[in-house]
Amino acid sequence: MQRLKTRAQFQAVLAGSTVARTAHFALHRCALDGPLLSADSPAAAAPLFTVDDVWIGAMVPKRWAKRAVTRNAIKRQVYNVSASADVALPRAAHVVRLRAAFDRKEFISASSEKLKAAVRAELQQLLARAAAGAAARARP
Template sequence: MLRLRNRDQFQAGMGGETVARTPHFALHRRALPLPPVPVAEGEDAPIPLFRPTGVWLGAMVPKRWARRAVTRNAIRRQIYAVGLCLEGQSPAAYVVRLRTAFDRRQFVSATSDALRRAVRAELEQLFARARRTAA
């Protein structure tokens, strides 16, 4: 699996359809290859955003919903670990977006085991819903 690296790749992935949602996450999918960009005469062809084969995955964990960097990084690691289940899917760019905060009264520690378990369970649910809609 390949990771989304730059803003243009993330925007292209977010431009696709929302294939699954859970209370805290949304999964966006954009099929590859993308349609070619028209080029005027005399201009160089733009560099493609993606290689047309493979599955691309990106994680958007905004500071707005996860204030502590250690929490954002822990959630991002969980996204990439659970996202390995996308291997073997048709070529597409996926973006997992955190859309609401986890309750800080319930998860006091920034990287508690309870938070990790809750994030992983919800991500597994998110990817299972996405696989059902793709089938």
């Protein structure tokens, strides 16, 4: 599994489709084909994605997670859950985007075990929905 690093990679994936949503997260996917994977066209100086593999990125805006500790904890959970063996994402580029804040009255600490468990559970649900949708589309 590869990680998205550049702004252009994130923009390319966000221009793709949204494949799954939960209360707090959205999963965007972009297929790795054409100019994204190869530099065949003269206009493209270098491909955005150099390897045909599963790519993952995490977007946690300050708007929805004010504290850096919370943003970093959520990103760590995204990368850990997506790297686990029970997640079967297709070979494509994916971005997990936080789209709503977690209630600060319920999760008082910026990085509590309760918050991490809630994030992990919701991410597992999100990735399971995405994998189920991909499996349904793959069937003839």
